Amino acid sequence: MTVLDEIIGGVRDDLAERQRRLPESALRDRVAGARPALDAAAVLRDAAGVQVIAEVKRASPSKGPLAAIPDPAELAGAYERSGAAAVSVLTERRRFHGSLADLDAVRAAVRIPVLRKDFVVTPYQLWEARAHGADLVLLIVAALDQPLFAELTELARELGLTVLTEVHDEDEIERALAVNASVIGVNARNLKTLEVDRTTFARLAPRIPPGVVRIAESGIRGPQDVAALAAHGADAVLVGEALVTGEGGPGPMLTALRDAGRR
């Protein structure tokens, strides 16, 4: 059993509990009354430089607790003021200490696109994402078989959500392209082993066709890493730990990351 399998087991248990409390039909009603999702793909590609998706991240399976983040809305506001293109909110509870309440708080606090970052394995979670104001949703190819991945991609699009399709090898890029993924995130962390390989983006980026938004995810420590990823064609970077643990708050680090990604 991999770490990913273990995480998904917990996600399914928590999900069953939420589904008992709130039927999908109630979520659908909420979605019908929600304001439409923002066009996030357009925001993530900007000729002026590498865009930063800043993550609200309290903890991770690999590092344990990172930051308490008592007020996610305040952190997200700081991200927005410091020039983040989008905010990622981890909603997984057991390993990342996140929640849909965090997503609600962040959604209410910022005008930029918001990503629901979780281990999505059922349509219900996509309805949840939209009902709670997400513009983007993460789909992890390694967590899904191809028919389910295709089904979730299609439903997400119907809901107006931009899919950030996460891959970590060549085979997964092929699977992403088979469903016409428009935004691909290359995760330097292998979710089955939790190991980070910082050469992953440089190796895989050439396999992603032009026209697809290319995002480098995980293990970005500071400006030097962003400069290297920019040279390898990253449109955006997804950063958690370096922002939530940075001295002097997230602002200075975010500014430095953006400066390093200028073109």
Ligand SMILES: O=P(O)(O)OC[C@@H](O)[C@@H](O)c1c[nH]c2ccccc12
């Ligand atoms: O904290 P980091 O190393 O900057 O990583 C952020 C983000 O890439 C990471 O949280 C992440 C990427 N893909 C995921 C999938 C699930 C949970 C978390 C993730």
